[in-house]
Amino acid sequence: MPRRRIRTxxxxxxxxxxxxxxxxxxxxxxxxxxxxxxxxxPQQDVxxxxxxxxxxxxxxxxxxxxxxxxxxxxQLLRRLAAEDRSLDIVSVDPPxxxxxxxxxxxxxxxxxxxxxxxxxxxxxxxxxSLFRDAMWSAPxxxxxxxxxxxxxxxxKAGVDPAAGPVTWDQLIQGATKAGVTLAGQGRRNESxxxxxxALVASAGGSILAEGSQNVPADQVQGELDSExxxxxxxxxxxxxxxxxxxxxxxxxxxxxxxxxxxAGNGGFMVNWPYVWAAFxxxxxxxxLPPDFKDDVGWAAYPRVEAGTPSAAPSGGLGLSIxxxxxxxxxAVEAIRCLRTAQSQKExxxxxxxxxxxxxxxxxxxxxxxxxxxxxxxxxxxxxTPRPVSPYYGDVTGSIQAGFHPPxxxxxxxxxxxxxxxxxxxxxxxxxx
Amino acid sequence: xxxTTSAAAAxxxxxxxxxxxxxxxxxxxxxxxxxxxxxxxxxxxxxxxAVTGYPILNAIWLSLFDYRLTDPSGREFIGLSNYxxxxxxxxFWQQFGITTFITVVTVAVELVLGFALAMVMHRxxxxxTPLRTAILVPYGIITVVSAYAWAYAFSNTYGFVNPMLxxxxxxxxxxxWSALFAVCVAEIWKTTPFMSxxxxxxxxxxxxxxxxxxxxxxxxxxxxxxxxxLPNMKAAIMVALLFRTLDAFRIFDSIFIMTAGAQNTETxxxxxxxxxxxRVMIGLGSAVSVILAILVVLIAFLFLxxxxxxxxxxxxxxx
Numbered sequence: 153m154p155r156r157r158i159r160t161x162x163x164x165x166x167x168x169x170x171x172x173x174x175x176x177x178x179x180x181x182x183x184x185x186x187x188x189x190x191x192x193x194p195q196q197d198v199x200x201x202x203x204x205x206x207x208x209x210x211x212x213x214x215x216x217x218x219x220x221x222x223x224x225x226x227q228l229l230r231r232l233a234a235e236d237r238s239l240d241i242v243s244v245d246p247p248x249x250x251x252x253x254x255x256x257x258x259x260x261x262x263x264x265x266x267x268x269x270x271x272x273x274x275x276x277x278x279x280x281s282l283f284r285d286a287m288w289s290a291p292x293x294x295x296x297x298x299x300x301x302x303x304x305x306x307x308k309a310g311v312d313p314a315a316g317p318v319t320w321d322q323l324i325q326g327a328t329k330a331g332v333t334l335a336g337q338g339r340r341n342e343s344x345x346x347x348x349x350a351l352v353a354s355a356g357g358s359i360l361a362e363g364s365q366n367v368p369a370d371q372v373q374g375e376l377d378s379e380x381x382x383x384x385x386x387x388x389x390x391x392x393x394x395x396x397x398x399x400x401x402x403x404x405x406x407x408x409x410x411x412x413x414x415a416g417n418g419g420f421m422v423n424w425p426y427v428w429a430a431f432x433x434x435x436x437x438x439x440l441p442p443d444f445k446d447d448v449g450w451a452a453y454p455r456v457e458a459g460t461p462s463a464a465p466s467g468g469l470g471l472s473i474x475x476x477x478x479x480x481x482x483a484v485e486a487i488r489c490l491r492t493a494q495s496q497k498e499x500x501x502x503x504x505x506x507x508x509x510x511x512x513x514x515x516x517x518x519x520x521x522x523x524x525x526x527x528x529x530x531x532x533x534x535x536t537p538r539p540v541s542p543y544y545g546d547v548t549g550s551i552q553a554g555f556h557p558p559x560x561x562x563x564x565x566x567x568x569x570x571x572x573x574x575x576x577x578x579x580x581x582x583x584x
Numbered sequence: 585x586x587x588t589t590s591a592a593a594a595x596x597x598x599x600x601x602x603x604x605x606x607x608x609x610x611x612x613x614x615x616x617x618x619x620x621x622x623x624x625x626x627x628x629x630x631x632x633x634a635v636t637g638y639p640i641l642n643a644i645w646l647s648l649f650d651y652r653l654t655d656p657s658g659r660e661f662i663g664l665s666n667y668x669x670x671x672x673x674x675x676f677w678q679q680f681g682i683t684t685f686i687t688v689v690t691v692a693v694e695l696v697l698g699f700a701l702a703m704v705m706h707r708x709x710x711x712x713t714p715l716r717t718a719i720l721v722p723y724g725i726i727t728v729v730s731a732y733a734w735a736y737a738f739s740n741t742y743g744f745v746n747p748m749l750x751x752x753x754x755x756x757x758x759x760x761w762s763a764l765f766a767v768c769v770a771e772i773w774k775t776t777p778f779m780s781x782x783x784x785x786x787x788x789x790x791x792x793x794x795x796x797x798x799x800x801x802x803x804x805x806x807x808x809x810x811x812x813x814l815p816n817m818k819a820a821i822m823v824a825l826l827f828r829t830l831d832a833f834r835i836f837d838s839i840f841i842m843t844a845g846a847q848n849t850e851t852x853x854x855x856x857x858x859x860x861x862x863r864v865m866i867g868l869g870s871a872v873s874v875i876l877a878i879l880v881v882l883i884a885f886l887f888l889x890x891x892x893x894x895x896x897x898x899x900x901x902x903x
Contacts, residue, residue: 222862226861226862229653229654229864233653233654233864251654252654254654254655255653255654255655255656256656257654339844339846340844340845340846341844368658369652369655369658399740399741399753399755400739400740400741400753400755400757400758401758402755402758402846402847403755403757403758403843403846403847408741411741542654542655543652543654545654545862545863545864546863549858549862549863556846557758557846557847580650580669580865580868581669582669582673582675583669583670583673583675583676583855583858583859583868584675584858584863
């Protein structure tokens with residue numbers, strides 16, 4: 153074969169190779185286009201309105217995160233750790249914010265911005281937007297769990313949450329007596345961590361020792377080997393082995409709990425307020441009778457002891473700005489619109505996600521749609537956020553491993569073993 | 585194309601000594617063709633090394649560090665400590681046991697079922713194409729989709745398995761063994777067709793004369809299988825077993841969807857995922873991955889030793 157043809161073939165081959173290598177490149181969509189990573193659909197509707205209202209000052213390139221909180225965290229972690237400049241505004245599940253902030257992945261809000269984005273925010277969502285006395289996430293919406301019950305079973309159960317706070321023991325005994333279920337989340341995922349944290353906090357304890365957020369991982373101390381830890385374990389085990397536990401309790405997430413509550417022998421359930429809107433959908437679809445909601449009542453999250461307050465779980469979503477974004481000032485401007493009372497009202501109406509701003513709960517439309525609005529607002533003020541830790545991934549992983557399955561837990565041994573596991577994992581001495 | 589002399593030619597030059605190797609002078613045409621080959625294949629070769637070799641070497645390097653992605657300043661060289669920690673942790677051995685259990689059970693069942701299906705496909709006289717297509721459908725379904733389908737099937741609230749077996753609200757995913765059973769069923773359903781496809785290829789290579797001769801000699805059906813079919817399918821069986829064993833040993837997606845690792849159903853791939861992706865402990869996760877890779881290589885090596893089959897002969901590369 154002539155040399156010229158060989159050379160031509162080689163040049164063609166190298167050109168194709170170079171083209172393949174550079175083919176992944178792409179523009180950022182224009183200097184006023186903000187890349188916005190959303191966690192749910194309603195965020196897109198609000199973003200489109202904000203972009204239209206900005207008069208061309210900014211536009212959004214919307215990217216959807218995975219459905220689960222853990223999945224969203226993993227994707228953001230990978231991108232931010234790679235210093236991906238294509239991220240501007242990211243939706244961060246509050247427990248993971250400290251991890252991102254500690255790693256230098258997020259831009260800290262200035263004092264003036266912190267003041268602006270804190271004003272009128274309920275206590276639970278506000279607390280979980282701060283890390284080492286700085287704000288890293290603007291609360292977009294909050295969340296808390298309530299106790300939901302079927303009014304028709306109360307008399308037989310001999311317990312009335314509407315008359316005053318109830319304990320987990322009362323509920324377990326009442327549900328057993330009435331032959332109905334008490335649905336909760338026993339699945340080994342973040343929902344189990346939510347439950348453990350609420351129980352431990354209500355019993356007067358905490359998962360991590362005070363000041364844990366400021367020490368290296370191998371110096372973090374757990375506080376589960378305590379009376380509070382034992383009280384939490386006892387309740388989890390008692391419920392899991394009682395006749396009140398729905399079938400498949402140890403693998404039940406939020407939607408499984410709702411299914412158990414909606415079933416014929418449903419009695420009580422702890423769950424997020426989204427279920428209220430979900431009941432409507434089920435009624436529209438015909439899987440629930442039209443008068444189902446007439447039989448549904450709600451009350452404050454159950455407590456561990458009659459004399460101690462409950463510690464309702466805290467959830468929600470915050471908006472953070474990537475430390476690697478080239479448009480940080482524009483992102484702040486966009487967040488101003490994304491988190492307004494009007495936007496938060498829209499989230500609440502469309503997805504049932506409670507607003508983080510207290511004033512939204514006074515809106516007549518909200519009060520009509522959510523007759524339990526006061527209960528949600530109180531819950532978010534009394535809520536106990538999950539531990540704020542730069543190593544939250546390990547903390548929740550250890551808790552999920554140490555407290556699962558709930559029917560195998562033992563108040564005598566689980567608190568000590570779970571605490572040891574937590575500290576060993578944080579010190580890189582054990583696997584989870 | 586050969587660039588060395590044959591052993592026979594070498595022995596003529598030096599009959600009493602070890603055969604000598606002598607370079608053959610290439611013609612211009614041969615040299616041009618060789619250069620062209622390198623030029624055309626070179627970029628692909630570089631890409632292949634970049635996408636496989638570099639990550640492997642990087643994983644080995646990273647496994648020597650205590651390195652958390654969210655704590656880059658705390659990165660510290662710790663030598664082989666990660667390996668020591670992993671190999672002395674009970675969780676690793678527990679998950680090694682679960683992985684081995686799933687591998688042995690699924691591959692054994694798949695071999696028997698796969699062989700039966702291969703015989704059906706091979707011997708079918710009517711509707712051969714639709715039959716083969718029907719048998720191969722599960723393999724065409726994405727593992728995640730099939731895992732979801734089986735997770736719903738085994739669900740205690742809306743699954744069809746419980747009503748079919750009259751098990752009420754039995755929670756398959758509430759216990760280790762029942763959950764592993766469900767995982768194995770999903771895995772077997774999904775990959776038996778692959779096994780049968782490989783075995784079918786082996787069956788098709790057996791000359792009909794052998795079977796005819798055995799029949800004439802009075803061999804019964806089972807004897808024909810044992811004495812003629814299986815020995816002649818040795819290479820195909822080894823390839824099928826090897827591929828499926830390596831695949832099963834790295835099982836991840838089915839378990840991720842069906843149990844998310846709960847009830848002690850985590851495997852070694854899951855362990856690597858949890859350390860690397862969930863915990864972002866890059867050093868520790870890399871060490872688990874390296875161990876997993878070594879185990880996979882060991883399995884392949886053992887298969888080649890046990891079966892004593894030279895695969896290159898089956899391709900006709902050597903005479």
